[in-house]
Amino acid sequence: DQQVKQNSPSLSVQEGRISILNCDYTNSMFDYFLWYKKYPAEGPTFLISISSIKDKNEDGRFTVFLNKSAKHLSLHIVPSQPGDSAVYFCAASEGNNDMRFGAGTRLTVKP
Amino acid sequence: NAGVMQNPRHLVRRRGQEARLRCSPMKGHSHVYWYRQLPEEGLKFMVYLQKENIIDESGMPKERFSAEFPKEGPSILRIQQVVRGDSAAYFCASSPGEGRIIQYFGAGTRLSVL
Numbered sequence: 001d002q003q004v005k006q007n008s009p010s011l012s013v014q015e016g017r018i019s020i021l022n023c024d025y026t027n028s029m030f031d032y033f034l035w036y037k038k039y040p041a042e043g044p045t046f047l048i049s050i051s052s053i054k055d056k057n058e059d060g061r062f063t064v065f066l067n068k069s070a071k072h073l074s075l076h077i078v079p080s081q082p083g084d085s086a087v088y089f090c091a092a093s094e095g096n097n098d099m100r101f102g103a104g105t106r107l108t109v110k111p
Numbered sequence: 112n113a114g115v116m117q118n119p120r121h122l123v124r125r126r127g128q129e130a131r132l133r134c135s136p137m138k139g140h141s142h143v144y145w146y147r148q149l150p151e152e153g154l155k156f157m158v159y160l161q162k163e164n165i166i167d168e169s170g171m172p173k174e175r176f177s178a179e180f181p182k183e184g185p186s187i188l189r190i191q192q193v194v195r196g197d198s199a200a201y202f203c204a205s206s207p208g209e210g211r212i213i214q215y216f217g218a219g220t221r222l223s224v225l
Contacts, residue, residue, distance in 0.1 A: 032212055036216075041219075042219075043117075043219050044154070045216065095212070098156065099144070
């Protein structure tokens with residue numbers, strides 16, 4: 001069962017523009033959502049998170065938006081930089097520490 | 112290095128052999144998670160352990176796979192009688208637990224089955 005879905009396997013944007021990565025989920029009991037970034041041959045690293053009681057969380061160039069009614073969240077990166085090129089995983093948990101990941105979106109930021 | 116440590120980084124096994132993957136969580140973390148990433152796929156949850164207890168193994172294959180997190184020492188993911196389909200990257204993550212649900216990942220072990 002794929003409770004967390006990232007329908008775009010890849011995204012390419014120009015340096016300086018906005019990158020928008022999307023994620024949908026099916027389990028309405030999820031109450032915490034996270035984004036991880038992964039470079040080749042490394043483990044995923046935590047990027048930003050949001051609790052279900054909020055609809056937006058911002059950290060520097062990264063903003064996560066949560067739309068609970070649509071069961072949708074997105075990660076905005078602005079301005080995008082070449083070093084942001086990586087695979088981005090969306091993850092969700094139900095509060096008991098179990099986490100479910102999406103399949104990932106490969107972001108390429110072109111100089 | 113105070114991060115999550117996994118070893119070995121690369122492991123090559125022939126079909127039918129056993130694979131043992133080790134994970135030392137971050138200092139102070141008592142919760143360990145194992146994930147598998149098949150080529151071109153996302154991270155699949157396998158098992159969640161606390162010291163000496165398996166909390167959730169709903170993602171573990173029913174046969175040949177086992178995991179433990181003993182009172183002393185690293186967590187071990189054990190795969191018996193490996194097959195080619197077991198070839199994947201296996202990631203371990205840890206968290207402090209107690210409501211802090213950000214998981215911190217190791218660099219992974221890439222298992223290749225010949």
